[in-house]
Amino acid sequence: xxxxxxxxxxxxxxxxxxxxxxxxxxxxxxxxxxxxxxxxxxxxxxxxxxxxxxxxxxxxxxxxxxxxxxxxxxxxxxxxxxxxxxxxxxxxxxxxxxxxxxxxxxxxxxxxxxxxxxxxxxxxxxxxxxxxxxxxxxxxxxxxxxxxxxxxxxxxxxxxxxxxxxxxxxxxxxxxxxxxxxxxxxxxxxxxxxxxxxxxxxxxxxxxxxxxxxxxxxxxxxxxxxxxxxxxxxxxxxxxxxxxxxxxxxxxxxxxxxxxxx
Numbered sequence: 001x002x003x004x005x006x007x008x009x010x011x012x013x014x015x016x017x018x019x020x021x022x023x024x025x026x027x028x029x030x031x032x033x034x035x036x037x038x039x040x041x042x043x044x045x046x047x048x049x050x051x052x053x054x055x056x057x058x059x060x061x062x063x064x065x066x067x068x069x070x071x072x073x074x075x076x077x078x079x080x081x082x083x084x085x086x087x088x089x090x091x092x093x094x095x096x097x098x099x100x101x102x103x104x105x106x107x108x109x110x111x112x113x114x115x116x117x118x119x120x121x122x123x124x125x126x127x128x129x130x131x132x133x134x135x136x137x138x139x140x141x142x143x144x145x146x147x148x149x150x151x152x153x154x155x156x157x158x159x160x161x162x163x164x165x166x167x168x169x170x171x172x173x174x175x176x177x178x179x180x181x182x183x184x185x186x187x188x189x190x191x192x193x194x195x196x197x198x199x200x201x202x203x204x205x206x207x208x209x210x211x212x213x214x215x216x217x218x219x220x221x222x223x224x225x226x227x228x229x230x231x232x233x234x235x236x237x238x239x240x241x242x243x244x245x246x247x248x249x250x251x252x253x254x255x256x257x258x259x260x261x262x
Contacts, residue, residue, distance in 0.1 A: 026177060026185050029142045029222045031106050034080040038070040038223070039258040044251065051246040064090050071262055072103060082109040084131060099131050108140055129160045137171065138224070150176040168196035175215070184225075185217040191232065207236040211251075218259065227255040 032038070044066055050058030066088050073081035082103040086094050097118065103109040111132045118124035139153040152174045159167040171193040179186040195207040211232025218225045230253040238245045 024180070025144065025146045026180055026217075026219070027142075027144055028177075028185070028217070029106075030138065030217075030224070031140050031142075031222050032070070032072055032082065032103050032109065033105075033222060034072050034075040035262045036070075036072050036221070037258075037260050037262050040066075040068045040070075040255060041258070042066040042253060042255040044253050046252075047250040049248040049250075051248060052243075062090075064088070066090075073262065075105075079104050082111075084111070094127070097127070099128065106140060106142060109135055111135070126160065129158075133157045133159055139173070145177045147177055147180065150174060165198070165200055167198065170194050170196075183219055185219060187215040187217060189213055189215055193234075195236070202240060204239040205236060207234060209234040213253075221259045223257065223259060225257045225259060227253065227257075230254065 042065070044062075044064040046062040046064075048058075048060045048062070049056050066086075068084060068086045068088075070082070070084045072083075079102050081100070083098055083100045085098045088094055097114045097116065099111050099114050101109050101111040101113070111128055114124060114127065118127070136155050136157060139155070141153070143151055145151065152172060155171040155173070157169045157171060159169070171191065174190045176188045177185060178188055189212065191209070191211040191213075193209040195205070195209075197204065197206045199205070209232055211230060213230035214226075214228045215224050216226035216228075217223070230251075232251045232253075234247075234249040234251070236247040236249070238247065
């Protein structure tokens, strides 16, 4: 009887120890899964200030409710269909189209075409490039973390604005794991981005951005489901005929991501 109680005690002790250990560490996997719908709902506020000679000469405030839906299909030969469509109140033209491609586990989707076809190929190529690069802002990775540990991702992005102009950015994001429960993990993050110097219409541009926020990670769905209190500031410097001006853009974003079976 005593030995039986000892065995029960050991089983309970081991079970408790395992559960406790699971809450102290996380097998983080960020990826798109097959047969899922991802609905992104974003509340965005932007404050734009134009500066010249250390004086504000322009201000504007923009509010935008924005959503996008990503759908994935059946896994076949380690690949599955991937599509994305938008509901952006500030970009009605974009809402007309659905962008499609292929994805594989633990890889970025590859967007290859749009329906219906866009007659103006320059606009089509612009949209395809923009969406392909924007997808990379959410890292795809697998990593084991303990509470309090951090990691950094580096994302070089290239947005093609026209045949003769592209915007090159390097985005660094630093994530810190602050809490784990049975289904979710919680992160603080900081962001820094730099814009490669470029020239357009005799104006030279350079810029840097920084920001911070909080993220909630869904352990079962391998994806972030909430992004709250995101604040960022972009300082864009412009030099024209020896005169320097500054465009300062403050952005505040709260985003929820709903994930369900397709």
